[in-house]
């Protein structure tokens with residue numbers, strides 16, 4: 001297995017005690033135990049913009065959050081502050097301060113997203129704020145101009161909110177190709193956070209693409225720790241994540257059927 005496949009980054013979504021039909025909510029209790037267990041290993045906690053796949057060491061790790069849910073501020077932020085860790089959150093700029101109407105939920109349940117002042121507070125505390133596009137559309141299914149707008153407009157909106165450069169992008173549903181990487185670089189991003197790939201990134205993008213593995217509802221600390229070490233189980237962990245990603249994409253199909 002090539003060294004570029006080493007995983008340095010974990011992905012969370014919601015950190016909450018609220019019940020949800022799905023795998024992407026981790027309880028604050030479990031979250032704190034997981035991060036404290038990683039803390040005890042003397043890892044270097046970094047933001048995505050500071051990770052380097054090429055100069056990686058087994059000690060670097062980024063804790064990331066996709067979709068910019070409000071529970072990142074209300075639950076994950078105080079826990080990480082207590083443990084002296086700064087996270088990276090990928091925000092959907094069209095849904096700042098709104099609920100997750102872009103996502104399909106059993107029972108039509110809605111979850112709140114971060115608002116502008118919460119995003120600024122996370123940034124002031126040393127967190128990295130990255131883009132998760134404007135609308136959470138699948139970038140591989142829209143034309144080049146629309147991709148450019150999703151990448152560029154979300155970056156500009158966040159930069160206005162923060163008064164600081166935005167360096168990292170995370171493509172929704174982990175769907176990307178070389179054209180999207182090229183456009184992201186052209187717009188000014190320096191990192192693209194994706195799901196841990198089975199294949200190496202395209203030539204020239206080895207240090208641009210940051211692979212990550214998701215942490216899900218039911219997982220033991222040893223499993224979470226294992227996601228940062230490539231071992232015999234890694235192909236199974238990657239397969240699990242691909243199945244979960246595929247299920248998440250069902251949200252797009254259900255939305256199309258409903259409209």
Ligand SMILES: [Zn+2]
Pocket residue numbers: 066067132136172173
């Ligand atoms: Zn997402």
